[in-house]
Amino acid sequence: MLASLKTYYQRQMMRPGFVGLFVNPFYFARRELFHAVRELSRDINGRVLDVGCGTRPYESLVAAREYVGLELDTPENRRTKNADVYYNGHKLPFEDRSFDAVICNQVLEHIFEPDAFLREIARVLKAGGKLLLTVPFVWDEHEQPRDFGRYSSFGLAALLDRNGFRILRHAKTAADVRTLFQLANAYLYKVTVTRSAYANLLITLVLMAPFNLLGTLLAWLTPGNQDLFLDNVVLAERA
Template identity: 40%
Template sequence: MTYLNFLGHSLIAKHGLYSKIALFSHYAHGELLDVGCGTKPYLPLFEQRVKHYTGLDFSKTAGKRIDHADVVGDATKLPFRVSTFDTILSTEVIEHIPEPAKALSEMYRVLRPGGYLILSAPLFWPLHEEPHDFYRYTKFGLNYLLKSAGFSIKETGDTTGFFETVGQLFAYGLYLKYGQNSGTIIRKVIILGCIFIQTFFILLGLIFGKFGDSLSTVIVARKLKTNRL
């Protein structure tokens, strides 16, 4: 998908994350569990790659999005048997889990040996879904948590570079300050301004290249082919 598919106050963040998930989507196979599925925005990426797509969300934080979930449950107490899924997807969810190590251990438990976890988490993003917003993660922190849970790391990718990160935070901050609670006309004007700002920073990124801190990190991790004792 191009930037045109994500026009709005968060087009850089959404495009960057979707593009990186799409790049790693070839790891998906068999039975897939989407932990914190929300509205299942990645279903089109995976439905042709997997046998079955199961979405799980937590009712206390999901709000209206719970209508899209196939299963209501807690990521730290997944309601599935050992080795049920071949692939687990969890995007921008782990920052909302107060005990992330426990959640990753549960994902490891329900993943079949040799299966893959595709995980993303933000490093830079304003508070959201408060008060259920607990952490921000570097790629090194995610690697540590995943390895501690028993996973091996296959691939790691950034969703943005320095200029895209700055442009997105600038635009989103502008929207939160002046557009979020405004009338329809003012909100639309602010969103257009956000699109212009982000476009400018996207161009800077194209000119100077991708470097520096990313909004989010996407990691592909694999469960060992034999279960840990």
């Protein structure tokens, strides 16, 4: 029973539904990211590489013949055992043109040399291969000190273009008043988080769930704004 509840709770953290409104302090960010990735991942298939795979939250969304999770070779990543392959953070340990598609989810902001990183991704992709890339535009610093950038839609487009990628689709998540409420909740979470999961859940219910509900309501009542959003979600093709 407890294991089932834990699994359900973890799902509400990454793919929040109605319950996520009340228990997920990152409800708008995670929900919108999931929906955008689900929509754009329909063209991801074949042999797929997930660069910086983390917990592999979107693996089930793609029709992969083979799904390879890649992570930095660190003691923490070795301990979690979510990745299939570990590397040094520079050269991808794969042959040229060995993948049909690459997923890179919320990783690019942690890359100090993004051009070199994207050239490596282009190298291991087949001609015409797809890149599904997500990266923040507005978010607080995280995983410090390895947090090096935020990307406007135009900056990201230029970066991809000069490294051999053509954008097929580009989505902006929570491009409305929800961005403001999500940032407020991110602030509240950071200044109130404790070591107790139960205390954190109670704090979320009391302080952050009201912002999730109010943000949802106001998003229906107020106009959107494509100039202010949380994340870029891009489907691109290797030239």
